[in-house]
Amino acid sequence: MMEEKPVNTNPLYLGFDLSTQSLKAVVTNEALEVLYEASVNFDKDLPEFRTNGGVNKDERNSKIVSAQPIMWVKALDIVMEKIRLLEFPIDTIVGISGAGQQHGSVYWRRGAQKMLQTLDSGKFLHDQLAFAFSVTHSPVWMDSSTTEYCDKLEKFVGGPEELAKITGSKAYERFTGSQISKIFHTKREAYNSTERISLVSSFACSIFLGDYAGIDYSDGSGMNLLDIRTKTWDAKCLEGATSNESNLEAKLGMPVPSESVLGTVSNYFVERYGFSPDCKVVAFTGDNPSSFAAMALGPTDIAVSLGTSDTVFLSLDSLPEEGLGEGHIFANPMSSREHYMAMVCFKNGSLTRERVRRDAADRSWKIFNELLNSTPRGNFGNIGMYYDLWEIIPKVRNGDHRFNKEGSKLNKFTSKEVEVRALIEGQFLSRRIHAERIGCKTSKESKILATGGASGNEDILQVLSDVFNAPVYVQDTSSSADLGACYRIKHALAEEGSSFMEVVGNKASFKKVCDPNRDAKEIYDNMAKRFEVLEKSIVQGS
Ligand code: ADP
């Protein structure tokens, strides 16, 4: 007689976020309460890869930014060991999903599928997958070396507006289509020996699945290759990125709805860590879409993520026929067949704040905040713009720009206090102006939902609240992308046809941390107008 299996009375969900600087994992119960967390920081815990902020910058060309997929694999080995040491019954995990930094691409070498299918549970993943990649350095979202391929793609499909109409975005350097195009044109041998191309999200998912995982509709919208209406690869975009003989469609595999259960966990994880063989693997998605799912945005809410990148995203009522003027439309990860989200992304986020903290505040957030708080809102009319890397929006080169209240350019501000406030006000004015261009409007009902590493800093959030003239709320965790993965697991495992809201409900519990000051609207409405003019002058000079 077959031994009866114990009934699983305590189903748990395991969510990951393979982001720029770290790999984070979170375990929640069915009520979506966080029980355990584990993380691996690439710079600190994997120093042999010599990353700075989780990435490798090319010494000769600052536009080329990559990370080694084998580092991410090693991070998975470490985080799994950390999870094992948490000493909870791993076999009660019923679902795994995750998020990845968007746009980055992983190139699996011919034969890698077999490697994934036959992983030996007695060995580490990184020992077995050391030769699984045909491109050893994966281009990541911070890369901006593909302008010529962007131009080529836009031209091939009939212009930037046409590309935006099809894919939800004009061509952007970090988007995967142009990255693949660069590899196709400059590393043909590597391209030809590639069996499969994954996004960072579907790459991580493939390891848990023990087979190639499909690219989900939402993260797939960040490639300039997916038709966001039909959710199929657009033949013209594929050809424009490569050629009609490149076999790209087969290398990408079929895109899958973000809500899909793709299978059960690989035997490797069952044998090595004690997962139940019934544990389901749900499609992984992008970090911003995953945060979007964790935040359950209402129609008047504005999400602001302050991680390595800063992003602003909104839920989109309907699909604008021509795409957005700037920014991106992605399939909504909660109902990826029908709905959409809008987003705008800024490259110079936390790492630029860290640079100014180093130069002005002795690397201390405490001193940084004291400096910030010792200057008045509006900063005596001074305005600053700080770019360590080529910015995405606005498209400007690296460099700092400082202006006094007359709009004259300065080499230096008069004090560190003014410098720190100029940085934070300048960043948020830019977030506001460009968010308005993708349809962001604040009203009395508006709430800003903040997430990402810097959302733990209430003094920075106060400036955000003032600049947007709306209250700011945060979740218990500053990392919503991995939590969003757990929400998505619960939805994907629920009865077919049930909506995300029916299953997850408004689980996102936010607390208010700041209200805008009364004088903020007047100060920042004026400043936003000045900022827009100054920013334009910098774009023209870039
Ligand atoms: P990512 O997911 O993109 O790797 P995170 O969302 O984890 O990034 O954010 C990491 C960033 O959070 C760090 O670069 C750091 O500058 C920032 N951060 C952490 N704590 C604070 C703080 N108290 N104030 C401002 N920024 C902070």
Ligand code: XUL
């Ligand atoms: C979004 C983007 C970044 C990455 C890393 O378009 O490029 O936000 O997802 O977080």
